[in-house]
Amino acid sequence: DQTRVSQFRLTSRQVQGGIAAAVLVLVVLGSLSVGFFVRDSRDREADRLTKANVLLVEELEGIRREMTSLEASLDELSAKDERYRLLANLEPLDEDVKLAGVGGPGSRTVEEQDLWQVDPELGAMAFGAAEDLDALVRRARLLSTSWTEATRALEVQVDKWERTPSILPTSGYKSSDFSHNRLHPILNVRRPHEGIDIVARRGTPVVAAAKGRITYAGNTGGDYGYMVDIDHGHGVVTRYAHLAQGSVVVRRGQTVERWEKIAEVGTTGLVTSPSIHYEVLVNGRARDPDEYVLSDVLRF
Incomplete structure (x- = not known):
C-alpha cells in the first residue's frame, strides 16, 4: 500500500494564534486549579474553626459548671x-462587701474583647465566664482575709475562755452562798462571805x-x-481554802490547766x-462565783 502524506501549510499568524490559544487554555486551567485548591483550603480551615468553636463552647460550659460548684462551696x-465572726464577737461582713464587685469607670466591656470582634456570641460567653471567675476569685480572697481575722480573734477569745473560772472546783453540794452580810456559823456574827462553800467528803x-x-x-x-x-490574768484570781493538810500538790x-488537781x-x-x-x-474585789460557773462539767 502506498502511504499518503498530507501536508499543511500554516501561516505565521496562525501559529501565533495557536500558541496564544494554548497559553490561554493553560491560564484558565491554572486559575481553575488554584481556585479549587484555595476553596478547598478555605473549606478545610472553616471546618477546623467550626470544630474549634464547638470545642471552645464545650470548654466554656465545663468551666461554668465548675464555677457553679465553686460558688456553692x-x-x-x-x-x-x-x-466564726459571731463567736469571735466581730461584726458580720456587709452584704455589699460580700459581693466583692469592681465595675465602674475603667472596667473593660465585652465589645473591647478580641474574640467578640470575630464571634460576638462566643465572645460574650467567654467574657461572662471570665467576669464570673474574677468575681469568685475576689470573693475567695475576701473570705480568706475574713477567716484569718476571725481565727486570730478566736485565738484571743479561746485564751480568755481558758482563763475564765467557769467550773466548780470540786464535786459536792453548796452549803453557803456569796453574801455581803452572812451570819458566821462558828463566830455567830454577821460579816461578808466573799465566796461559796462546797461540802464534800474529806x-x-x-x-x-x-x-x-x-x-x-x-x-x-x-x-x-x-x-x-x-492568777488567771485579766485581773481574775481564784482562791481555794480549807484544803487538807499535806494535800496541796502545786507550788x-x-x-495549771482547768480541771488539773x-x-x-x-x-x-x-x-x-x-x-x-x-x-x-476581779481586780482585787470579791465577786459571786456563781456568776462565772457555766456548768459543773464544762470543758474547753
Whole structure:
C-alpha cells in the first residue's frame, strides 16, 4: 500500500494564534486549579474553626459548671465565716462587701474583647465566664482575709475562755452562798462571805477552775487554813481554802490547766466540816462565783 502524506501549510499568524490559544487554555486551567485548591483550603480551615468553636463552647460550659460548684462551696464557707465572726464577737461582713464587685469607670466591656470582634456570641460567653471567675476569685480572697481575722480573734477569745473560772472546783453540794452580810456559823456574827462553800467528803480532789499561774500555795495560819490562789490574768484570781493538810500538790509560780488537781478537800482553818471555800476576785474585789460557773462539767 502506498502511504499518503498530507501536508499543511500554516501561516505565521496562525501559529501565533495557536500558541496564544494554548497559553490561554493553560491560564484558565491554572486559575481553575488554584481556585479549587484555595476553596478547598478555605473549606478545610472553616471546618477546623467550626470544630474549634464547638470545642471552645464545650470548654466554656465545663468551666461554668465548675464555677457553679465553686460558688456553692464559697456559699458554705461564707456561712461558716459568719458563725466564726459571731463567736469571735466581730461584726458580720456587709452584704455589699460580700459581693466583692469592681465595675465602674475603667472596667473593660465585652465589645473591647478580641474574640467578640470575630464571634460576638462566643465572645460574650467567654467574657461572662471570665467576669464570673474574677468575681469568685475576689470573693475567695475576701473570705480568706475574713477567716484569718476571725481565727486570730478566736485565738484571743479561746485564751480568755481558758482563763475564765467557769467550773466548780470540786464535786459536792453548796452549803453557803456569796453574801455581803452572812451570819458566821462558828463566830455567830454577821460579816461578808466573799465566796461559796462546797461540802464534800474529806480527800475529794480540788481542781483549778481555769488555766492560770499559782501565786500562793500553803498554810495561811488563819481562818482559811491551807489555801491556793491562782492568777488567771485579766485581773481574775481564784482562791481555794480549807484544803487538807499535806494535800496541796502545786507550788508558787507553777502553771495549771482547768480541771488539773491542786489539792484535796479538808478541814483546815475555821470550818465546821470537810468543805472548800471558793472565791473569785476581779481586780482585787470579791465577786459571786456563781456568776462565772457555766456548768459543773464544762470543758474547753
